[in-house]
Amino acid sequence: xxxxxxxxxxxxxxxxxxxxxxxxxxxxxxxxxxxxxxxxxxxxxxxxxxxxxxxxxxxxxxxxxxxxxxxxxxxxxxxxxxxxxxxxxxxxxxxxxxxxxxxxxxxxxxxxxxxxxxxxxxxxxxxxxxxxxxxxxxxxx
Numbered sequence: 001x002x003x004x005x006x007x008x009x010x011x012x013x014x015x016x017x018x019x020x021x022x023x024x025x026x027x028x029x030x031x032x033x034x035x036x037x038x039x040x041x042x043x044x045x046x047x048x049x050x051x052x053x054x055x056x057x058x059x060x061x062x063x064x065x066x067x068x069x070x071x072x073x074x075x076x077x078x079x080x081x082x083x084x085x086x087x088x089x090x091x092x093x094x095x096x097x098x099x100x101x102x103x104x105x106x107x108x109x110x111x112x113x114x115x116x117x118x119x120x121x122x123x124x125x126x127x128x129x130x131x132x133x134x135x136x137x138x139x140x141x
Contacts, residue, residue, distance in 0.1 A: 003111035003121065007072045008056040009045070011115050018059045045074035049081035050116040076122040077111065083120060086127050 010018065012032060021028040035041040042062050044052035055072035084091045097107045098118075108125065110118030 003109075005075055005121060006077070006111040006119075007074060009053045009074070009112055009114060009119070010056045010059055011051055011053055013115050014056070015041075015054055015059045018056070019063050042071070045071070046077050048077065048079040048119065050079040050114075050119075053077070053114065053119070077119045078122050078125060079119050080117055082122075083125050086125050088128065 012029075016028045016032050019032070021031045023031065032041075042054065042058055044054050045058070046053050053074075055074055058069075058071055061069055078086065080091050080094050084094045087094070089097075098110075100107065108120060110120050111124075112119055
């Protein structure tokens with residue numbers, strides 16, 4: 001499944017694979033963390049509860065030696081934890097609602113499925129009407 005509004009994304013695991021870092025998986029993670037901590041790697045497009053995400057094409061360009069390039073735009077995304085918070089439910093409820101076919105309100109398909117879970121475009125997640133009304137600013141005097 002893919003959403004044309006969202007470029008192909010990778011998690012830290014995907015970025016490590018694209019960078020071709022050597023060593024065991026634990027050594028690769030340490031090397032990647034050091035790159036990030038020293039500011040030598042591009043900032044993630046977004047940081048979600050499930051972890052950081054990058055546009056795959058940005059990581060590929062960086063891995064090929066390009067620097068200072070214009071980054072790919074990524075719309076605001078949310079993972080299961082953020083969706084649960086927006087809807088006022090827990091993460092297991094989000095997963096149950098995703099699997100429903102006929103009962104309950106329509107739940108949007110995720111924009112992408114990553115190693116660390118599904119991600120949705122934030123604008124596609126609509127909180128219940130009572131939550132939207134509570135978040136709306138009061139009208140006039």
